[in-house]
Structures are given as C-alpha cells and as structure tokens.
Amino acid sequence: MANNDVENGEEVFVDAAEEVCGMDLSTAMEEARLACSYFFNNRFEEARTLMRPWAHKSMYHGLGYGTFMYLQAIMTFDPKDIETAIETLKQSVEVCNRFRRKNTIGESLGKMVKKVDYNSFTKEEIHAELCYAECLLLRAVLTFMEDETLISFLKGGMKIRACYQSYKECWYILEGRDWSKDADKMHFESGVRMGVGAFNLMISQLPQKILKLLEFVGFSGNKSCQSLGLSELERGFHLEGSLRRVLCALVLLGYHLIATYVLGTSEGDLVMAQTILDDHLKLYPNGAWFLFFAARLEYVKGNFDLAIEKYTTSLNSQNEWRQFHHLCYWELMWCCIMSAQFKEGEEYADKLLQESKWSKATYAYQKASCMCMRMDELTPAEKQELSETMRSIPGLKQRIAGKSLPVEKFAVKKSLRFFAQGERLCLSALELIYAWNGIKILAKKYENIEKIYSIIERELRRLEKIRADNRSEYYYDDYLLANLLKGSCLAYMNSPLQAEECFKFIVSNEKKIKEDTYLVPNALLELGLLLLRANDLEQSRIILEHAKNNYKGYSLESRLHFRVHATLNKISTLQKGSQSVGSNPMDSYPSISRSPSPCHSKTSGTTNGTGPHLKPTKNGKSISTHP
Structure with missing residues (x-):
C-alpha cells in the first residue's frame, strides 16, 4: 500500500500498481491544447467531444472536460449542471490520483527530515500533481455553491486546503527539479504560476472574517498578497506557447476588468488588459470570450457607446452557448443605465428576466428600476406593467447555492417600498449604480458623471x-440617498469639501432613517476614502473601522466589507511600509504592496502603482479616479 496524500482531510492509500491510462502524456497535452483552441474559437461542443472519451482515463482529458462542465455550471447556476460538474470533477480528481507520486509511509516520514529528490519524479507524476490541484480547486468552488450547510463548508474548506498543499508541492517541484532536458517545462511552469497566482489573488480579496473561517478548517494563509498573485500570473502569461498561458490571460482580464470594479477594491491595470487582448485577439479574432473582455475594457474606460458595439459583436459571434448571451445582455444593460438610456436598459433587463435562470428577482427589479427613472413619461399600460413587475419580485426570490442572494433581498425590500410610498422610488437605477460600484467608472469621462449628477440634482430639488x-415616512430615506449619490459624484468631480458635507449630513440624520440603514455605513466609507485621498491615514482608518464594527444587518453589507477591507489594507501598507515577499509564494502572504495614492489635487495625474489611471479633463480640471 502507498500514501496518496490528503483529500477531504484524510490520508488516502492506493495500490501503487493500479492500472493507469495508456495514452502518452505528450498526446494528452496536445489534445488538451487543441480542445482549448476549439473552446476559445467558439467551437464549444467540439472541445467537449474531444475531451469526453478519455476523461475517465487521462489526467489532461479529465481536467479539460471537468473545466468545461465547471464553466457551464457557473454560467447557468442550474442545480443539475452544478451536480453534473461536481460528479465530473470528482472523477477527474480520481484519475489524477492514479498518476500522482506514490510514497510509502516510510518515504512520507523521510520527507520530514531530508530534502525530496524531485528529479526522481516521472513526468506523469509531476503533471498529475498539477492537474490534481486544478481539479480540486474547481471542485471546492462548486462544493461551496452546492448548499449552505456547515458540512458543505467544511468539505469545501478541506478541499481548498488540499489544493493549497498540492500547489505548494508543485512550486517545490518547479524550483527543485532539473529541467535542462525537459522541453515541456513551460507547460508545467505556466500551470504552477497560474494556480499560485490565482490562489494568492483570491486570498488577497477576502475580508478578515472569511480568512478566519478558512483558518478554522486548517488553512494557514493569514495575509493577502495581491501584488505577488498578479506577478505570478503575468509571468505565466509571458510563457509563449505554454498550455495554460490562455488561462493566465483570462484570470488577469477577469481581475483587472471585472473583480476590481465589482468588489470596489482597487483600480484595474488597463494597459496590461489591453496588452493581453491585443495578443489573444490575434489568436482568436472571433472568440466570444476575448471579444467580451474587449468590450468590458471600453466599458471601464467610460466609452459606453463603443462598449455597446463590442458587446453586440461578442453576442453575435456564437449561438451555441445561450448563457453567454446573458452575460452580454447584463453588460449591455449596465452600459445603458450608466449612459442614462433607461428605456434601453429596461429592455435588456427584460431579456434577462425572460431567458436567464440566474436571478429573476434581480432582473425584475432592474427592469422596474429603469422604468421608475422614466416615471413621468410612462404610458398607463407601462405603469401597469411596472406595478405588475414590482409585485412579482417577492415571489421570484430563490435560493441559489443553498442561500438567498443579498441582491435579491435588496430587490424584495425595494419592491415592497415601491408600494408603501405610492408606487414611486427615488433614483432607483442610480442607487444600483452605486451598489455595483459604478461611480468610479462614470468618473472616467466628465460628460458621463455630469449627466448623472444633473439627474440627482433635479431629484434633490423636487424633494426639497x-x-x-x-x-412621507420615507422622506429622509430618499433625501439621504440622493445626498449619498451626490456626494459620491462630487468626490470624483474635484469637490471634496462639498462631498464631505453630503456624507456628514447623512451621518448626522441617521435617526431619521426609517429603512435604508445601509446609507450611514456607506457614507462613513466615503468619508474614509476622502480622508485617504487627503493623506489623513489615521483618521481614515478610525472612520473605516467604525463603519465596519458598529453597523450590522443592513442591505448589501458584504459589499461594503470588501471595500473597507481593501482600503484598510492600503492604509496599513502606507503606514507600515511594504513587507518583503518570501521566496515561496505558497509559504507566506505579505501585505499588499501598493504605491501611496496622491493627495487630492485638481492637477494630479500620477498613478497608484496598479496601472495607469485615465484622467479625463473638463474645463481644465481633472477627475480623481482613485481613492
């Protein structure tokens, strides 16, 4: 019997002589590369068909087929797709286990006292370790999605820990093996850098309370490492011709163009994103995924009309995966809302409501919120449709991954509020822009934020x-919401003192709020960001800690905690100075290293170290686009 390492928190022993696949490793990697080419050229079914027959025998076929099923599951959130993907990845993990290094108990104990000779590992064994780590990570994510029970969390946590340990072993193999006669080194190296980079990047975004939960199940990481994660991913991307180079590119694009803006944690590196897109659009000129990210790049630059054109191109590039169309509809809806084209935004939200299974309550509320922005021009039939849509929202709320989505809870609360105050909502679509951290994107172009600001000012005059x-009993909820939106715009329009007045006004009127208690902690967050821009680090930290620790149970609380966590990390780094990075990225998680943000200035044009910031001007004044 032989030790087969750790899975699900237990030692697994497998017969070392167990029969394995007859397909040679080079052929398997070549077919995986071909499947990848099919996939990113919109030939999705051909990619799956190539991987499926050998998925139960070959590690790379198992990984490839499992990855395709994983992508389908996360795009649909259909419980059947999630269950199918989990079973597929479970099989993939078992296949990889058959190829992994089999250590006797004596050898396992010996590893504790002497250095491992990684040159004694076969090529199949080292690639199996890497494929195992990748499959286990995907399976762990789906385990978290499956349900909300403590057992599910513990299972997922143990898989994350096993994945972490496996990537750590892969790192040691990369560093300790003689690669001089191995032409396939770049394929292994790109996978290690992709996994280590993505792992560090993921950990760097988690609030402290989530990290503490992971520590409870044995995970040893305790600090974020954003810069190291990005560095490893970029090194993987620069390995020309490597098997996982395209995956490094996708993770980098997802981080720089989506995660940083949805979570509101930092500014994406748009120059790096453009470099990746220029490279991969040459390889996949009609590939839906890279056309999508090209559109997303224009969106985060504030070029909404151009983004709409490019999203439409991505949408029309393939018809096999209808779920991908839904991603494009979602983005097109936001382009329209951000450019105050509320009728068009309503139409895309309605498409999602009719076609997508993800969150019909969210789609219904987004459609209704766009209609509320046009209340004065709605026909009687449209007003009836608005009322019916709002009335349907509580019944559309569902449990996804075993739990209710915070955005659905928010939508239900607002739909009830709509009827409680005479079938009207205040600045509902603009409130969604704020909730999804869209103000910083608006600020990329002065004409965009000016258009939204004028709508807010008009509503404030009406309320006054x-x-x-x-x-009504909700008057101050509406009035303070308008002030939060106004202050958030002013903060990016070089009017920090006026913005500060708006935020302080919200805090001073906290007791007049009937329902929208989220306004106060968000106003405190914005005050903390203003102080950070002014380089008053200690006062900013105090206010942010107050917002984090003294307000509970309000709408979209986790979104605020992500932003507070990231800002406090930045303040800590500025106060203490950058810490050195360990030689092994899987052994330590040093604080995020970022250059200090400049003090607020009407003429500042510097960057913050995570990529260039676009600084559009209006009448000689720049718009600050970073905290």
Missing part, C-alpha cells in the same frame, strides 16, 4: 420642494 407636512 415638498412641504414638511406632506412628507
């Missing part, structure tokens, strides 16, 4: 004209 004896 309402006599005190005619004000």
